[in-house]
Amino acid sequence: MEPFANLTLPEKEALRKxxxxxxxxxxxxxxxxxxxxxxxGTEQLNLVSGILTVLTDPTDCVCDDxxxxxxxxxxxxxxxxxxxxxxxxxxxxxxxIGGSASLQLMYDLIAKxxxxxxxxSERPWSQEPKVKWLCPAPGYDRHFGISxxxxxxxxTVPMTAEGPDMDLVEELVKDPTVKGIWCVPKxxxxxxxxxxxxxxxxxxxxxxxxxxxxxxxxxxxxxxxVFGEYLPFPDILSMCAAVGNPDMVYEFASTSKITFPGAGIxxxxxxxxxxxxxxxLLKYQIISYDKVNQLRHVRFLKDKTHTIEVxxxxxxxxxxxxxxxxxxxxxxxxxLGLATWENPKGGYFVSVNTLPGLAKRTLALCAEAGVTMTxxxxxxxxxxxxxxxxxxxxxxxxxxxxxxxxxxVFCLCLKLAxxxxxx
Amino acid sequence: MEPFANLTLPEKEALRKxxxxxxxxxxxxxxxxxxxxxxxGTEQLNLVSGILTVLTDPTDCVCDDxxxxxxxxxxxxxxxxxxxxxxxxxxxxxxxIGGSASLQLMYDLIAKxxxxxxxxSERPWSQEPKVKWLCPAPGYDRHFGISxxxxxxxxTVPMTAEGPDMDLVEELVKDPTVKGIWCVPKxxxxxxxxxxxxxxxxxxxxxxxxxxxxxxxxxxxxxxxVFGEYLPFPDILSMCAAVGNPDMVYEFASTSKITFPGAGIxxxxxxxxxxxxxxxLLKYQIISYDKVNQLRHVRFLKDKTHTIEVxxxxxxxxxxxxxxxxxxxxxxxxxLGLATWENPKGGYFVSVNTLPGLAKRTLALCAEAGVTMTxxxxxxxxxxxxxxxxxxxxxxxxxxxxxxxxxxVFCLCLKLAxxxxxx
Numbered sequence: 001m002e003p004f005a006n007l008t009l010p011e012k013e014a015l016r017k018x019x020x021x022x023x024x025x026x027x028x029x030x031x032x033x034x035x036x037x038x039x040x041g042t043e044q045l046n047l048v049s050g051i052l053t054v055l056t057d058p059t060d061c062v063c064d065d066x067x068x069x070x071x072x073x074x075x076x077x078x079x080x081x082x083x084x085x086x087x088x089x090x091x092x093x094x095x096x097i098g099g100s101a102s103l104q105l106m107y108d109l110i111a112k113x114x115x116x117x118x119x120x121s122e123r124p125w126s127q128e129p130k131v132k133w134l135c136p137a138p139g140y141d142r143h144f145g146i147s148x149x150x151x152x153x154x155x156t157v158p159m160t161a162e163g164p165d166m167d168l169v170e171e172l173v174k175d176p177t178v179k180g181i182w183c184v185p186k187x188x189x190x191x192x193x194x195x196x197x198x199x200x201x202x203x204x205x206x207x208x209x210x211x212x213x214x215x216x217x218x219x220x221x222x223x224x225x226v227f228g229e230y231l232p233f234p235d236i237l238s239m240c241a242a243v244g245n246p247d248m249v250y251e252f253a254s255t256s257k258i259t260f261p262g263a264g265i266x267x268x269x270x271x272x273x274x275x276x277x278x279x280x281l282l283k284y285q286i287i288s289y290d291k292v293n294q295l296r297h298v299r300f301l302k303d304k305t306h307t308i309e310v311x312x313x314x315x316x317x318x319x320x321x322x323x324x325x326x327x328x329x330x331x332x333x334x335x336l337g338l339a340t341w342e343n344p345k346g347g348y349f350v351s352v353n354t355l356p357g358l359a360k361r362t363l364a365l366c367a368e369a370g371v372t373m374t375x376x377x378x379x380x381x382x383x384x385x386x387x388x389x390x391x392x393x394x395x396x397x398x399x400x401x402x403x404x405x406x407x408x409v410f411c412l413c414l415k416l417a418x419x420x421x422x423x
Numbered sequence: 424m425e426p427f428a429n430l431t432l433p434e435k436e437a438l439r440k441x442x443x444x445x446x447x448x449x450x451x452x453x454x455x456x457x458x459x460x461x462x463x464g465t466e467q468l469n470l471v472s473g474i475l476t477v478l479t480d481p482t483d484c485v486c487d488d489x490x491x492x493x494x495x496x497x498x499x500x501x502x503x504x505x506x507x508x509x510x511x512x513x514x515x516x517x518x519x520i521g522g523s524a525s526l527q528l529m530y531d532l533i534a535k536x537x538x539x540x541x542x543x544s545e546r547p548w549s550q551e552p553k554v555k556w557l558c559p560a561p562g563y564d565r566h567f568g569i570s571x572x573x574x575x576x577x578x579t580v581p582m583t584a585e586g587p588d589m590d591l592v593e594e595l596v597k598d599p600t601v602k603g604i605w606c607v608p609k610x611x612x613x614x615x616x617x618x619x620x621x622x623x624x625x626x627x628x629x630x631x632x633x634x635x636x637x638x639x640x641x642x643x644x645x646x647x648x649v650f651g652e653y654l655p656f657p658d659i660l661s662m663c664a665a666v667g668n669p670d671m672v673y674e675f676a677s678t679s680k681i682t683f684p685g686a687g688i689x690x691x692x693x694x695x696x697x698x699x700x701x702x703x704l705l706k707y708q709i710i711s712y713d714k715v716n717q718l719r720h721v722r723f724l725k726d727k728t729h730t731i732e733v734x735x736x737x738x739x740x741x742x743x744x745x746x747x748x749x750x751x752x753x754x755x756x757x758x759l760g761l762a763t764w765e766n767p768k769g770g771y772f773v774s775v776n777t778l779p780g781l782a783k784r785t786l787a788l789c790a791e792a793g794v795t796m797t798x799x800x801x802x803x804x805x806x807x808x809x810x811x812x813x814x815x816x817x818x819x820x821x822x823x824x825x826x827x828x829x830x831x832v833f834c835l836c837l838k839l840a841x842x843x844x845x846x
Contacts, residue, residue, distance in 0.1 A: 037494065045492045049481045052715075058472045069468045069683040071460065099522050100713045107708040114538055115549065115573070126538065126549045142707070149707045150538070260492040263715035284565075284572045285530040290523045290713060292475075292686035 003337035004418055016419035023369065023416055026409055031370030033406040038189070038348035039397040040257055043317050048259045048310065054299040061292065068291035074283055075275070080294040084267040086304045087222060088251060089235035094269045096279070099289040102254035102266035106216060107146050109250055109268065112281050113179075113214070114150050119247055119277040121212040125150070125179065134172060134181035136164035138351055138379035138390045140189040143182040143218065147381075154381035157181070159188065163195035166202045173208035180214035186233050187221035190351040190379055190392035192344020197234065204239035206248070215240075215249040222253050223304075223311045225346040226318050230308045237269060246271045255297055257348065258310060265289070265297050321395040324403050325350045332411035338418050350393040351379070358417045359388045365413035371406045426760035427841055439842035446792065446839055449832055454793030456829040461612070461771035462820040463680055466740050471682045471733065477722040484715065491714035497706055498698070503717040507690040509727045510645060511676060512658035517692045519702070522712040525677035525689035529639060530569050532673055532691065535704050536602075536637070537573050542670055542700040544635040548573070548602065557595060557604035559587035561774055561802035561813045563612040566605040566641065570804075575602075577804035582611065586618035589625045596631035603637035609656050610644035613774040613802055613815035615767020620657065627662035629671070638663075638672040645676050646727075646734045648769040649741050653731045660692060669694045678720055680771065681733060688712070688720050744818040747826050748773045755834035761841050773816040774802070781840045782811045788836035794829045 004012065055061060061069050064078040075081070076097025085092040098105045109118075117124040125131050133147040136157045147154055155172060157164045163185070172178050183203065185195040195203075203215060217236050225231060240249045247270070255264035270278070301307045326343060329352065333339050341352040354362060359376040366373055374392045377385040393410070395403055427435065478484060484492050487501040498504070499520025508515040521528045532541075540547045548554050556575040558567050559582050570577055578595060580587045586608070595601050606626065608618040618626075626638060640659050648654060663672045670693070678687035693701070724730045749766060752775065756762050764775040777785060782799040789796055797815045800808040816833070818826055 039494050042490065042493075045484075045490065046481050049484070049492070052483075053476075053479050056476050058469050060475075061468075061472070067465065067468065069472070069685050070465075071462050071679075071684040073685075100711070101709045104709045111534060111538060111708075115534060124549075126547075145707050149704075256494075260715060261494040262490075262492050262496075262711060263713045281572075284568050285534075286524045286527045288523070288685060290686045290716065292683060293713065293716065 001335040005337055012419050012422050019416045026369050033402050034372045035394050035406055036372045036374050038394045041397050044314050047313050051259050051296050051300040054296050063295050068295045071287050073288050074279055077291050077294040079298040083298055088269055090237045090269045093272050096268045097294055098266035100264050102252040103142055105266055105268040106252055110146055110150055116281055118212045119274055130177045132178045135381045138190055141378040144381050156381050163199035166199055173206055176209035179210050182216050184218045184220055187224055187347030190349035191342045192347040200234050205243045217249050217251040219251055219253045221347040223308055226315050226322050227345045247274050265294050320400055321403055325393055325395045325407055328407040338414055348396055352391045353389045356387045356389050359391050361417040362414045365416055366410055369409050371409045424758040428760055435842050435845050442839045449792045456825050457795045458817050458829055459795045459797050461817045464820050467737050470736050474682050474719050474723040477719050486718050491718045494710050496711050497702055500714050500717040502721040506721055511692055513660045513692045516695050519691045520717055521689035523687050525675040526565055528689055528691040529675055533569055533573055539704055541635045542697055553600045555601045558804045561613055564801040567804050579804050586622035589622055596629055599632035602633050605639050607641045607643055610647055610770030613772040614765045615770040623657050628666045640672050640674040642674055642676045644770040646731055649738050649745050650768045670697050688717050743823055744826055748816055748818045748830055751830040761837055771819055775814045776812045779810045779812050782814050784840040785837045788839055789833055792832050794832045
């Protein structure tokens with residue numbers, strides 16, 4: 001295969017016609033393939049369904065001298081705090097245990113900043129004339145969605161191979177209306193980038209003008225290796241505390257991609273002072289999240305070592321799927337000079353950057369051919385990718401055969417989009 | 424026993440001394456008894472622990488063509504909607520299924536009114552110069568807590584034997600800054616009053632000045648009979664719709680006192696238009712509440728008939744406890760003219776009204792003697808009972824023997840408080 005750039009115009013037009021015919025044949029098949037969301041596949045759910053039977057008897061339901069079936073313990077089961085603290089490297093007292101969605105804990109934190117203010121806020125953010133928020137991009141659409149939902153101005157910070165562009169971040173936080181930043185520090189969504197130690201140190205040591213500047217540290221993929229051994233990662237809470245920023249960071253994680261996405265548990269880890277302040281607000285909202293399910297997770301996952309063993313089983317299922325995506329891209333698109341992509345070692349996504357202006361058209365063609373993907377632009381603030389280039393591929397949900405088919409459709413659509421652009 | 428009013432001063436003083444000696448003997452026992460919260464007892468939790476084993480295998484986890492283990496279905500499992508709709512008498516499409524606390528759904532609704540406004544709001548309530556809220560009292564402290572937390576002005580509406588004083592409610596809703604009312608329509612907290620059909624009709628037919636006036640219909644005790652058969656209750660949603668107020672009411676219920684308080688499911692039922700509007704906001708907050716637990720509840724409770732059978736078993740445990748409270752009051756306090764109380768047929772509480780000015784002192788004495796009760800005043804807005812009279816007794820958690828002991832201490836403390844007042 002020749003890079004498209006080397007083809008003459010008539011060669012391009014001839015190739016476009018051939019590919020269009022192939023595309024039409026595929027459309028006729030009425031495929032229904034989905035690579036839109038980082039959703040574990042059924043094989044993965046079956047791997048962890050032993051969690052259904054770890055508690056079967058009333059006597060199983062006592063832990064830390066608590067009957068988990070009854071009311072109480074706003075901040076969650078102590079044993080669940082110990083489990084998450086060990087996984088994240090923080091302290092149990094820094095943990096608040098939530099329900100099936102860490103998204104909810106993140107939303108609620110921002111909502112409380114908006115309605116009541118955080119510990120160091122001068123006033124609730126709803127009373128601020130302007131709130132700006134830093135959005136490393138490409139990033140996670142649901143993060144940007146929360147900020148946008150609360151009327152913030154979203155500032156794009158480009159991602160580098162080491163994490164967000166920290167020169168720019170350090171500059172932007174001098175503006176007191178800049179109130180925070182979204183981070184997915186390990187196996188970032190969608191690129192799978194692991195923030196370097198230097199980046200993490202610079203984030204911990206930020207000197208923002210806003211007294212209530214907030215680092216939303218969404219450690220969603222903290223134990224989510226796909227290729228290779230478990231990769232240790234620094235504890236942001238102690239790093240922030242060490243440089244005089246103890247209350248600046250809120251770390252989030254969940255078991256959504258460890259046990260069941262629809263029935264996991266989640267955590268918000270932050271300084272004990274922040275916990276005291278926030279639990280003073282949270283007590284109006286909830287008695288406690290589901291403690292029976294918290295105990296199920298404690299009994300099933302046991303500790304960090306065993307959790308990593310469970311994750312190794314997930315990786316066995318995910319590895320061939322990631323390989324399929326990466327191999328197909330390398331074979332079908334690589335030689336043509338149409339796109340570049342990351343080779344993630346973990347997380348749930350492969351991030352593809354097409355030549356400028358091809359993402360939307362590629363995904364429109366995919367949709368026509370029955371392949372659903374995350375919308376083009378979703379990885380950027382306001383859903384607008386200025387280069388119309390970034391595409392997020394989520395390989396986890398389809399079976400391997402379906403995935404192979406979907407990837408071939410995707411590559412065909414990308415080629416076709418590139419050739420149409422010429423015309 | 425003679426009513427205290429008939430005693431001479433020296434007789435009162437002599438009696439006070441005798442009772443004080445008895446009180447001191449009790450204090451020396453270092454009791455630790457708790458009648459503070461409507462918390463089911465262990466026997467009740469054991470009754471329903473079969474719910475732990477209704478789902479044991481991956482194949483059990485499919486319902487309505489959904490694998491409940493995975494992501495998706497913001498508004499909850501359709502089968503859970505059907506279950507709650509049957510119990511409440513509304514439609515499944517009107518139901519949003521939540522997590523372990525209906526409190527959370529109530530808080531979130533008010534929070535969304537505050538941050539974004541409800542469907543008919545002219546602006547978010549955070550932008551209103553003033554928001555007032557109607558609080559039938561005595562009522563539920565956590566309700567008043569939410570309103571207070573969002574800076575509302577709480578207006579007390581006296582309870583009558585048929586529910587809130589509707590003449591007053593109809594008058595107050597003419598003020599456009601009055602945005603809503605808290606209601607516990609069946610076996611109200613704490614009095615156990617069942618709103619009459621006439622009251623329910625008048626609430627449904629309110630003509631409030633505020634376009635976004637909100638009836639928070641907390642049907643927490645919808646199937647919670649203690650004495651006698653299941654009592655049918657009208658569906659407020661269709662009643663509101665019938666008189667042109669389809670979007671005015673939000674009904675809440677949960678399984679907290681049906682299965683496990685710490686691990687139940689909850690529901691918010693409202694018009695489909697409200698659901699569409701609200702789910703447009705909720706999608707930023709959560710992927711879905713725990714659907715595996717929703718399915719557990721569907722499999723365990725089955726339908727309304729079976730749910731009522733489960734509740735009959737709870738009632739068998741609760742009946743002797745309620746009888747103990749009522750009998751002890753009748754025996755120890757009744758003849759003395761110191762207090763009146765309701766005789767609830769369901770719910771979780773007995774509400775006692777002492778002579779004015781005795782509630783705080785009675786509960787302070789109880790605390791000294793090792794008996795914890797809901798704080799005096801808690802049943803009124805701002806925690807302030809103007810008559811210092813209302814006391815909420817929660818008989819469900821202690822064992823029968825402990826409860827008997829606690830009630831005797833309570834009656835002693837009430838008598839002592841009354842005699843101290845004279846002095």
